[in-house]
Amino acid sequence: MVNIEPDMEIVAEASDGAEAIALFTKFNPDVTLLDVRMPAINGIEVAAAIRRQNETARILMLSALNGDEDIHKALEAGAAGYVLKNATEEKLIPAIRAVAAGQRWIPQDVANRLWSRRLFQELTARELQVLNKLIKGMANKQIAHAMNISENTVKGFLKNILAKLHVADRTEAVAVAIQRGLIQL
Amino acid sequence: MVNIEPDMEIVAEASDGAEAIALFTKFNPDVTLLDVRMPAINGIEVAAAIRRQNETARILMLSALNGDEDIHKALEAGAAGYVLKNATEEKLIPAIRAVAAGQRWIPQDVANRLWSRRLFQELTARELQVLNKLIKGMANKQIAHAMNISENTVKGFLKNILAKLHVADRTEAVAVAIQRGLIQL
DNA sequence: AGCCACATCCCTCTTTCGGGTGGGTATACG
DNA sequence: CGTATACCCACCCGAAAGAGGGATGTGGCT
Numbered sequence: 001m002v003n004i005e006p007d008m009e010i011v012a013e014a015s016d017g018a019e020a021i022a023l024f025t026k027f028n029p030d031v032t033l034l035d036v037r038m039p040a041i042n043g044i045e046v047a048a049a050i051r052r053q054n055e056t057a058r059i060l061m062l063s064a065l066n067g068d069e070d071i072h073k074a075l076e077a078g079a080a081g082y083v084l085k086n087a088t089e090e091k092l093i094p095a096i097r098a099v100a101a102g103q104r105w106i107p108q109d110v111a112n113r114l115w116s117r118r119l120f121q122e123l124t125a126r127e128l129q130v131l132n133k134l135i136k137g138m139a140n141k142q143i144a145h146a147m148n149i150s151e152n153t154v155k156g157f158l159k160n161i162l163a164k165l166h167v168a169d170r171t172e173a174v175a176v177a178i179q180r181g182l183i184q185l
Numbered sequence: 186m187v188n189i190e191p192d193m194e195i196v197a198e199a200s201d202g203a204e205a206i207a208l209f210t211k212f213n214p215d216v217t218l219l220d221v222r223m224p225a226i227n228g229i230e231v232a233a234a235i236r237r238q239n240e241t242a243r244i245l246m247l248s249a250l251n252g253d254e255d256i257h258k259a260l261e262a263g264a265a266g267y268v269l270k271n272a273t274e275e276k277l278i279p280a281i282r283a284v285a286a287g288q289r290w291i292p293q294d295v296a297n298r299l300w301s302r303r304l305f306q307e308l309t310a311r312e313l314q315v316l317n318k319l320i321k322g323m324a325n326k327q328i329a330h331a332m333n334i335s336e337n338t339v340k341g342f343l344k345n346i347l348a349k350l351h352v353a354d355r356t357e358a359v360a361v362a363i364q365r366g367l368i369q370l
Numbered sequence: 371a372g373c374c375a376c377a378t379c380c381c382t383c384t385t386t387c388g389g390g391t392g393g394g395t396a397t398a399c400g
Numbered sequence: 401c402g403t404a405t406a407c408c409c410a411c412c413c414g415a416a417a418g419a420g421g422g423a424t425g426t427g428g429c430t
Binding site: 155 | 389
């Protein structure tokens with residue numbers, strides 16, 4: 001698809017994160033196309049690693065997921081653009097061009113997702129751990145046991161989670177967390 | 186991608202379900218490639234409609250989701266094969282060939298998903314409705330009000346849901362339902 | 371006609387949830 | 401040094417959830 005364009009050329013392809021970083025170092029391409037979800041090292045970490053190596057690297061993120069968490073993390077890691085995988089080729093090529101020209105490329109739908117994020121606060125590490133137990137259907141008592149803390153503490157974290165996600169109960173918290181990409185199924 | 190193959194040719198492309206059915210009728214292609222998730226009429230209904238028209242139609246389903254519900258529904262609707270969208274082109278072409286030859290094409294990972302399904306019972310229409318309220322974080326009382334039934338009845342349905350999904354509580358039910366593609370977010 | 375799945379409702383009982391309010395430590399930032 | 405934040409714990413309380421039991425009516429299939 002890309003090679004068809006007269007002014008574009010694929011210089012390398014990687015099948016996992018480590019390879020992507022290595023190939024970037026070797027070829028130093030004008031634009032790096034990364035998939036967010038990859039085995040072992042995910043696209044976000046790869047993007048961060050590449051940017052550490054080269055501050056001016058132009059990275060375009062590609063993802064099937066549209067949860068705001070991934071989008072935010074990708075942009076924070078230094079990606080210049082973010083395109084959803086359901087986009088047709090017509091939408092990908094201009095995105096590559098824009099990123100190559102040093103511009104940002106954030107489609108409207110992606111921008112909307114990001115905007116909806118402004119209301120939310122970040123969850124702390126412990127809160128995320130609790131959230132991950134929540135989606136397994138674990139009761140507070142079980143979570144307390146699994147994390148080696150008291151049930152009261154679990155309740156404390158849960159209260160914070162409910163407040164930060166703006167939801168009424170644990171069930172809704174799980175639904176929202178999955179939708180936003182806060183946790184992986 | 187397909188047109189590159191010497192023995193393949195794209196005879197038509199549709200951007201929604203209704204168009205897909207119309208174009209199938211017009212061109213009667215050897216193989217029909219369908220995306221499960223489409224606006225208005227989804228791929229599964231399209232597949233069923235096409236098979237009603239032509240019992241021998243060869244349909245290959247393409248989907249980004251790997252929940253067992255979609256897979257099962259697609260195959261039941263008469264699709265001969267099911268390929269996940271994260272598959273590379275190397276995997277798509279042989280799938281098309283297999284389906285064109287009248288064979289079934291179900292990749293290992295898809296087959297695994299289907300196999301894991303054997304343990305579960307189908308949810309009834311009412312149970313699915315309750316499940317859809319559940320993921321919104323609604324309490325039993327609210328669900329009862331929304332469905333115009335008593336809270337006891339809601340509890341009855343909920344009990345069935347928990348049993349059929351093999352989960353301990355409503356929170357886990359939501360997580361499992363989302364994972365399996367039983368409900369759309 | 372008999373059976374079965376489904377939907378609907380009722381009751382009791384125990385556990386769990388989630389809100390409220392209080393306190394303690396450690397660490398990091400200015 | 402004060403302040404903020406994350407982390408940890410405690411007690412109380414009312415509401416909700418979920419497990420247990422059972423009951424009724426309807427419609428479809430045989």
